[in-house]
Amino acid sequence: MTTTLAPPVPQTPTPAAPTEDLGALARRHGLSVSGARPSLPSYVRQLWSRRDFITAFATARLTAQFSQARLGQVWQVMTPLLNAAVYYLIFGVLMNAKSGVPDYVPFLVTGIFVWTFTANTVQAGTRAISGNLGLVRALHFPRASLPISLALQQLQQLLFSLGVLAVLLACFGELPARSWLLAVPALFLQTLFNTGVSLVLARLAARTPDISQLMPFVLRTWMYASGAMWSIQNLATSGRFPEAVVLALQCNPAAVYIDLMRFALIESFTGAQLPPHVWALAAGWALLAFGGGFIWFWKAEETYGRG
């Protein structure tokens, strides 16, 4: 700094001197206040008009992800395949820990893939605003575009995983059946749920970046509690825990979506293994998370991007 603070009294004429009411002038000409939060309906409209941007951003992120790798987009399929191979090797072959679950490998791989979708979306949500500050500070768009777009990117990625999953299931004798169609509503509800949680975390992490440091631990705990690798149902039959605990574990949203997917895809996974009112539960979690998350995110709309 070569200059010191100087009072604003230069010898040259300052045209802004006549202090007529600037606010009145602005209102007379129909100017609006800059950076004000739009109402919820108009926010939704703005978001809808940006749908092209939301999808393009998701696809762009997905493409950019592997653009530095030699094999490029092949990794979209390779990553889930390698994941499945690792889990099969450890749990299916080495430990032979089928733990009383029929069709353990399909059970395991479905659980892992569905869980990964939730985990990655939530993790991406924590960086939706804080990781895109450049974009937020340079351009004007409803900020919810970012977490929604990132959730969409994870969904696209999941579709690759599901392709791998279908092949794997076929290898283990689970051929496509009519029940597979149930995967569509299950996935839809899970996507809504994930997006809602991601919106909540986007707002939290925009104010407190430390959240993203904490998330891996929260997510790991959540994964082990959701029965991605083991059967909650077997816990119930073992009788070591009161029924209420088992029911609570089964009703946790991640477990609900994982089990619905297993129910849809795996023949030996019957409706008896699902908690009661499972579809209502799945829809309830989805609506609660998405509706609540969206409104809560919108309430801080004008503060995102603040220094």
Added chain:
Amino acid sequence: MADPSKTPTVVADGVHITYTVHGGHPGGRGGATAALGRVLRRRTAPAGRRVHAVRGVSFVAHRGEAIGLIGSNGSGKSTLLKAVAGLLPVDRGRIYTHGQPSLLGVNAALMNDLTGERNVVLGGLAMGMSRTEVRERYDGIVDFSGINEKDDAISRPMRTYSSGMGARLRFSIAAAKSHDVLLIDEALSTGDARFRRRSQERIDELRAEAGTVFLVSHSNSTITQTCDRALWLEAGTLRMDGPAEEVVAAYEEFTAGPRAK
């Protein structure tokens, strides 16, 4: 300044902007124990430093004006511009705007791993164009940027571009849309002489399309060539507001002063 023949597009009414800086605590209080102590004290106290970047600035900008913002580093020019764009909230005072001002920063967000092509589409969509609009203007944007003149650079990832090429593409994308209020932060200082002349012509066009242009630059010649009015900010206060030549002359005198002594 209430000329009835002019329509105001931006009105700043006694604007104050402060922001909190995390990290970089004064007096070296960066230790883990100090941090823990702050957390325990509910992080109100010295968790962040407050910077009072803009102190009570008022002005009225009109349709068709090109306004330069000058002042030394850290005088609050970019902060003021961000607030006009609605990207930084003001603490006191109000900023009224006509339509949505768009900030054309040098670091407008594109993805370096994607090709120029895809970035043009993404950038256009990010600015709120529809897919058809982007398709219509695509050729115009690429031609204007001139990055395709030597080879097929537009199909290469942006990380392979030189900084000048990247800046040119970014400017072309942002200038493709006519804005009610266009805010430019040092965008013209990059690029070669030919591109600078072309972008100046484009700014003139944008002004003719009944917009208002704000330009932050450290190049006094750019200000006098491009703008007809200038605001001089110093330490967050408005020191002078008037015709570009006069303000720049006064500013040059001011900056030369301390060195002459």
